[in-house]
Amino acid sequence: MKVSKNETDIQKKLLREIKQVPPEFLPALLTIVHSFRESVAFDSAANSFERGWKEISEDDLKPIEDLWQGLEY
Secondary structure (H helix, E strand, O other): OOOOHHHHHHHHHHHHHHHOOOHHHHHHHHHHHHHHHHHHOOOOHHHHHHHHHHHHHOOOOOOHHHHHOOOOO
């Protein structure tokens, strides 16, 4: 994957900002960055559909009760 000049500039600015964070706050920053990345890294609808179709085709099914475990609703 080719990185554009604008992306490279943003990466450099981000690294400069990170280097200014006191070391004792780096674990918290890592948690924030990781959470952010995970929240924006959704699968495309096509990939999600293909994965779901594959699970159904392979009879990889789970009871609905199992899917709700651990969720707050």
